[in-house]
Amino acid sequence: MADPMRIRAQAAGDKTTVRVLMSHEMETGQRKDSAGKPIPAWFIQEVTTAHNGKTVMTAQWGPSVAKNPFLQFNVKGAKAGDKITVSWVDNKGDKRTDEATVS
């Protein structure tokens, strides 16, 4: 199981800015180890975010996304106290879900 994500959701007016920092290697599959063997690709493929349980945004990522990915987006109509849930699935089938409260 991967390390927890760090999620910060801050309401400003009628929208909420959500910033997520995930903990993941994001190995591209292009690099080689010291023995010259390619390191297999290992990256987050699918990100899903929900506001109070309703999916608001999904994303598909490729191996070009940086290590320990950062994601920022704005949710319309979310206010303080609402729940923001972020989950990801990587190409090995590993997954993680974390939740934050809008402040």
Added chain:
Amino acid sequence: MQTRREMLAHSATVAGLLATAGLLPQTALAAWPQAAFEAKTMADAAKALGGGAPAPSGDVTITGPDIAENGAVVPVGAATTLPGVKQLLLLVEKNPSVLAAVFNVTDAVEANFNTRVKMGQSSNVYAVAMMADGKVLYAQKEIKVTLGGCGG
């Protein structure tokens, strides 16, 4: 007659083949658009996602630094003010596979996403908006990289 060892070797080969073909359940996850992520040009990626020919547009914006010191972490953002946008794409022209990320936009979120990508070398970065009516609009920005983020 097959020995147990041969059997195991065979099943390992088959499993490997299945994995590369993307047929194993965990690799055939949901709707990850494999063809789009293997595309070598923006037009191919747009086509793989069901769009038409890309056209430049002033209503799509890409944000990012002019010079990135470290290609392993380049902050970029894609945004558009146009209504009816279905997906926002981020592409790096000179990466081994150009498509970096696809964001599916719904009514509940603004079409404005920021993330960080890896860049192998200085190149153009594109923000592409896939519209609901099939139009593909893009904005581009050149980002110079002092230290590459892929390989080595």
